[in-house]
Amino acid sequence: MNQTLVSYLSQYEFYDVLIGIFGKNEGLLAFVIYLLFAAAIVGLCATIGGLGTYAERKISADIQQRIGPNRVGPYGILQFLADGVKMITKEDVMPNTADKFLFYLAPMLALIGVFATLAVLPWSSGFMMADLNVGIFYLIAISSLVGVSVFLGGYASNSKWSMLGGLRGASQIISYEIPVTISVLSITLLAGGMGFGTILSQQQGTPIHWFIFHNPFAFIAFFVYFIGALAETNRAPFDLPEAESELVSGYHTEYTGMRFGFFALAEYIEVFVVCGVGAALFLGGGNLPFNVQFDIIPLQLFQVVIFMTKALILYYVVIWIRWTFPRLRVDQLMSICWKYLTPIAIFNLVGNAVWIVVFNGKSIADLVFGGH
Amino acid sequence: MFAQLLFLLSAVLTVGCAIAVAVTKNIMHSCIFLLGSLIGIAGLYATLGADFVAVTQIMVYVGGIVILMLFAVMLTGGKDFVSRAQNLLGLAPSMGNKWTYGIGLFVGLVFLLTNIKLLSNIMKSYPAKTFGNEFPSTVSQIGHLLVKEHVLAFELSSVLLLGALVGAAIIARPRKQ
Numbered sequence: 001m002n003q004t005l006v007s008y009l010s011q012y013e014f015y016d017v018l019i020g021i022f023g024k025n026e027g028l029l030a031f032v033i034y035l036l037f038a039a040a041i042v043g044l045c046a047t048i049g050g051l052g053t054y055a056e057r058k059i060s061a062d063i064q065q066r067i068g069p070n071r072v073g074p075y076g077i078l079q080f081l082a083d084g085v086k087m088i089t090k091e092d093v094m095p096n097t098a099d100k101f102l103f104y105l106a107p108m109l110a111l112i113g114v115f116a117t118l119a120v121l122p123w124s125s126g127f128m129m130a131d132l133n134v135g136i137f138y139l140i141a142i143s144s145l146v147g148v149s150v151f152l153g154g155y156a157s158n159s160k161w162s163m164l165g166g167l168r169g170a171s172q173i174i175s176y177e178i179p180v181t182i183s184v185l186s187i188t189l190l191a192g193g194m195g196f197g198t199i200l201s202q203q204q205g206t207p208i209h210w211f212i213f214h215n216p217f218a219f220i221a222f223f224v225y226f227i228g229a230l231a232e233t234n235r236a237p238f239d240l241p242e243a244e245s246e247l248v249s250g251y252h253t254e255y256t257g258m259r260f261g262f263f264a265l266a267e268y269i270e271v272f273v274v275c276g277v278g279a280a281l282f283l284g285g286g287n288l289p290f291n292v293q294f295d296i297i298p299l300q301l302f303q304v305v306i307f308m309t310k311a312l313i314l315y316y317v318v319i320w321i322r323w324t325f326p327r328l329r330v331d332q333l334m335s336i337c338w339k340y341l342t343p344i345a346i347f348n349l350v351g352n353a354v355w356i357v358v359f360n361g362k363s364i365a366d367l368v369f370g371g372h
Numbered sequence: 373m374f375a376q377l378l379f380l381l382s383a384v385l386t387v388g389c390a391i392a393v394a395v396t397k398n399i400m401h402s403c404i405f406l407l408g409s410l411i412g413i414a415g416l417y418a419t420l421g422a423d424f425v426a427v428t429q430i431m432v433y434v435g436g437i438v439i440l441m442l443f444a445v446m447l448t449g450g451k452d453f454v455s456r457a458q459n460l461l462g463l464a465p466s467m468g469n470k471w472t473y474g475i476g477l478f479v480g481l482v483f484l485l486t487n488i489k490l491l492s493n494i495m496k497s498y499p500a501k502t503f504g505n506e507f508p509s510t511v512s513q514i515g516h517l518l519v520k521e522h523v524l525a526f527e528l529s530s531v532l533l534l535g536a537l538v539g540a541a542i543i544a545r546p547r548k549q
Binding site for chain 2: 027099101102105132133134137138140141142144145147148151152155167170171174177193194195
C-alpha cells in the first residue's frame with residue numbers, strides 16, 4: 001500500500017537521483033514534493049472551479065435555448081479568466097456596520113475547508129497526497145469548516161438577507177451531513193476501511209465490481225449520498241441559502257470583488273470534491289477496467305483521467321439538475337432530510353450489514369459469476 | 373523535526389486561542405477563537421499519532437458543537453450582552469472580589485502543581501510508546517476495543533444519546549392546543 005505520495009514515488013529510480021540532488025535530506029525532499037504537488041492540485045482545482053462557472057453558464061444556456069457566453073476566446077471559454085480579472089480589480093466594499101474580523105475570516109474559512117479536503121482526494125492509486133486510514137472521515141470532518149464559514153459570512157455582513165441565508169445554509173449543511181455520513185458509513189462497512197486506498201482496492205475490475213452494484217442497499221446509498229451532497233454544497237434544488245428571488249444572493253450578498261470570488265470558487269471546487277468522492281466511493285474511482293501487473297507513471301496519469309471523467313460526469317449531472325428542478329421550500333427541505341433521507345440511509349446501513357453477514361461480504365457479481 | 377513543529381504550532385494555536393476566548397468581549401469572536409483552540413487540540417492528538425481521535429475532535433467540535441454554539445448565541449443574544457461584559461479589573465460584584473480572586477488563584481496554582489507532579493512521569497516517556505503491531509491502524513484498534521472490552525459502555529452511551537435525541541424531539545415539538 002502507498003501510504004503517501006512520497007512513499008509511492010520512492011519506488012522509482014529517479015527518486016534516488018533527487019535524493020542525491022538534495023544532499024540526502026529526505027525530509028526536505030518530501031517537503032518539496034508535497035509543496036509542488038499541493039500547488040499543482042490547487043491550481044488544477046482552481047481551474048476546474050473556474051471552468052465550472054463557464055460550464056454552468058454554457059449548459060444552462062443550452063437547456064434554456066440561449067447561446068451563453070461566446071465573446072471571450074473560442075466559444076467563450078476564457079470567460080472565467082475575464083471574470084476572475086474583473087473580480088480582482090473590483091473595489092473591495094465592506095458594509096459600515098459589518099463585523100470586520102469575521103467578515104474577512106469567512107471566505108478564508110470556506111477556501112481552507114475546501115482545499116484541505118483535496119489532501120485525501122484519490123486522483124489515482126499512486127497520486128494521493130496522503131492515504132490516511134481515516135481518509136473519508138477526515139474529508140467529512142474538515143469540510144464542515146465550510147458550514148461555519150457560510151454561517152459567519154451571513155452573520156458578519158450585518159444584513160438581513162445575509163443573516164437569513166447564513167442561518168439557512170448552516171442548518172441545511174449540518175442536517176444533510178447526517179444522511180451523507182451514514183451512506184458513506186455503509187460503504188466503509190463494505191470496504192472494511194475508511195482510507196481511500198482500501199476503498200478503491202476493493203473495487204478493481206469491471207463496472208460490476210463497483211460498490212454501487214455491490215448490493216441493492218449500496219445502490220440506494222449512492223442516490224442518498226448524491227442528494228445529500230447536492231444539499232451540502234448548496235446546489236439547486238437545495239440552493240435556499242442563496243435563493244436569489246427571496247434573499248438577493250444569500251450569505252454572500254454583501255461581499256464584493258475577490259472575497260465574493262472566494263465563496264464562489266469554494267462552492268464550485270466543493271461540488272467537484274463531492275463528485276470526486278462519489279466517484280471514488282461508489283463508481284470505482286480511477287481503477288482501470290483490466291488488471292495490470294506493472295506500475296508506471298503514464299498508467300497513473302491514465303487513472304487520473306478516468307477519475308476525472310467520472311467526477312466530471314457527476315459534475316455535469318449536478319449542473320443539469322440545477323437547471324431542471326425548481327427550488328424547494330424550507331419546510332420541504334427539512335422534511336426530505338429528516339423524514340426520508342435519514343431513515344433510508346439508516347435502513348441502508350442495516351441492510352448492508354445484514355448483507356455482509358448473510359452473503360459473507362460477497363457482491364452480486366461474485367454470487368452470479370463466482371470469484372473472489 | 374516535523375512532529376515538533378506540528379506540536380509547537382498546535383500548542384500555540386490551542387493556548388493562544390484559549391486566551392483569546394477569555395479576553396475577547398464579543399461572544400461571536402469568542403466562539404471563533406474556541407474553534408481555533410479546538411482545532412489546535414486536534415493537532416495535538418495528531419502529534420501523538422491518534423489520527424482517529426484527532427479527526428473525531430474536528431468532526432464533533434467544529435462540525436457540531438461550535439455551530440450549535442453559534443446558533444444558540446444568535447437565537448438568544450443581542451447587543452446588550454456585549455455592553456454588559458465584565459472584565460477582570462473592574463471586579464464586577466457578580467464576579468467576586470479581591471479575596472475570591474486570590475483564593476481562586478491559589479487553588480488553581482496548587483491544582484496545577486499537583487497535576488504537573490502526577491503527569492511528569494507520562495511526560496518523560498514522550499514520544500508515546502508505539503503499541504504492538506497486531507493492528508494495521510489505530511482505527512481498527514479502536515474498533516476492536518469498542519466492541520470487545522468496552523462494549524457495555526459503548527452500548528450504554530448509545531442508549532443515552534438516543535434518549536437525549538428523543539427528549540429533544542419531545543421538548544421541541546409544538547404542543548397541541
